[in-house]
Amino acid sequence: MTDKLYERDSHIRRFEAKVLSCEKMPSENKSSSNEEALFEVVLDKTAFFPGGGGQKADGGTINGIKVTAVKQRGDEVIHCIALKLTAGESVIGEIDWESRLSRMQNHSGEHILSGLINSEYGFDNVGFHMGSEFLEIDFSGKLNGEDIKHIEKRANEIIAANNPVNILFPKDDELDKITYRSKGELSGQVRIVEITGADRCACCAPHVKQTGEVGIIKILKFLPNRGGTRLNVVCGMDALEDYNRKSEELSLISRAVSAKQDSASKAVERLVAQQEITKQALSSLNRSVLEMRIASLPERVEGNICIFESAYFDAVCARALANEAVLHTDAIAAVFCGSDREGYRYCISSSAVDLKEKLCQINEALKGNGGGSAVMIQGNCKAGEVKIKRFFDSFK
Numbered sequence: 001m002t003d004k005l006y007e008r009d010s011h012i013r014r015f016e017a018k019v020l021s022c023e024k025m026p027s028e029n030k031s032s033s034n035e036e037a038l039f040e041v042v043l044d045k046t047a048f049f050p051g052g053g054g055q056k057a058d059g060g061t062i063n064g065i066k067v068t069a070v071k072q073r074g075d076e077v078i079h080c081i082a083l084k085l086t087a088g089e090s091v092i093g094e095i096d097w098e099s100r101l102s103r104m105q106n107h108s109g110e111h112i113l114s115g116l117i118n119s120e121y122g123f124d125n126v127g128f129h130m131g132s133e134f135l136e137i138d139f140s141g142k143l144n145g146e147d148i149k150h151i152e153k154r155a156n157e158i159i160a161a162n163n164p165v166n167i168l169f170p171k172d173d174e175l176d177k178i179t180y181r182s183k184g185e186l187s188g189q190v191r192i193v194e195i196t197g198a199d200r201c202a203c204c205a206p207h208v209k210q211t212g213e214v215g216i217i218k219i220l221k222f223l224p225n226r227g228g229t230r231l232n233v234v235c236g237m238d239a240l241e242d243y244n245r246k247s248e249e250l251s252l253i254s255r256a257v258s259a260k261q262d263s264a265s266k267a268v269e270r271l272v273a274q275q276e277i278t279k280q281a282l283s284s285l286n287r288s289v290l291e292m293r294i295a296s297l298p299e300r301v302e303g304n305i306c307i308f309e310s311a312y313f314d315a316v317c318a319r320a321l322a323n324e325a326v327l328h329t330d331a332i333a334a335v336f337c338g339s340d341r342e343g344y345r346y347c348i349s350s351s352a353v354d355l356k357e358k359l360c361q362i363n364e365a366l367k368g369n370g371g372g373s374a375v376m377i378q379g380n381c382k383a384g385e386v387k388i389k390r391f392f393d394s395f396k
């Protein structure tokens with residue numbers, strides 16, 4: 001049996017222990033995450049948390065060698081490692097503190113929120129997932145924007161108060177007298193995590209010792225979920241990273257729109273409105289160009305018609321021009337929009353030539369791709385204006 005140091009003291013990062021056993025790992029126990037591990041080591045005591053209650057197992061080293069997985073088997077904690085040890089020898093274990101602290105900040109933050117929501121609104125935590133970017137916590141009832149603001153403030157007040165977090169191992173009769181949250185039927189010795197002023201909950205995972213260690217709780221988003229509410233939350237160092245990422249993004253936006261950060265959204269709104277006006281103006285200009293082009297088409301054209309327009313000439317106008325131009329010839333009418341540098345969009349129309357049949361030939365000659373029907377094909381091509389014109393001079 002392993003003495004589980006993490007159950008009583010979540011801040012032991014380094015510990016000395018004796019090896020109880022070191023067995024060659026059965027091949028069926030290997031997984032992709034512990035491929036390198038050859039041995040399963042059991043120690044007389046350990047600070048390595050084997051995972052549970054929604055929190056991942058710890059990483060770290062034993063005698064400087066990476067522990068690739070930690071798991072619980074019965075009362076024992078198994079450390080998977082590529083290091084052969086001898087029963088009775090002393091080893092030094094060191095857990096990956098940065099990851100552990102981040103997980104404790106998030107997990108304790110989740111307990112604070114769940115406890116407060118439970119006591120203030122009576123809703124239960126019905127789902128909890130610690131993702132790589134944020135926590136996902138599901139509650140059994142509906143919360144609105146005001147509730148979220150209120151709970152977030154209350155949760156951060158608990159952090160600022162730096163309240164103690166107590167770990168209790170109550171006897172059965174003591175357990176009967178206290179109220180606590182729990183996710184189901186419990187058996188054996190129940191471990192209670194008590195966050196003063198916020199929560200009391202049965203949980204097996206290591207938590208911070210004082211609420212101040214959580215740093216900050218930020219609710220990023222809340223959304224309806226199966227009749228209840230799902231929260232996306234970040235705590236502690238993860239919240240700082242999230243803040244940094246978003247600050248960087250906002251600073252890029254504000255630079256791009258030449259506005260102060262606190263008025264960047266207004267500047268973006270103005271840009272979007274301006275873009276809408278520009279779009280309408282361009283569309284009206286395109287229609288004028290279309291009318292002009294149609295009016296200037298000769299009554300009859302011998303051979304193919306090949307018209308070039310700018311990249312701003314939209315697809316609807318290009319199609320209308322091709323459809324009109326084809327009435328002036330017994331061959332093909334082709335409209336190309338773009339430039340030699342950027343390439344062209346094409347729209348080709350014909351009632352005399354089966355374009356579907358000629359599609360491959362056209363695309364090959366113009367270094368293009370596209371498709372369509374026997375009477376109209378559309379696509380893009382890389383060939384330049386001179387080459388395109390030369391091709392349609394003789395194409396039948």
Ligand SMILES: [Zn+2]
Nearest residue numbers: 053203204205
């Ligand atoms: Zn928990």
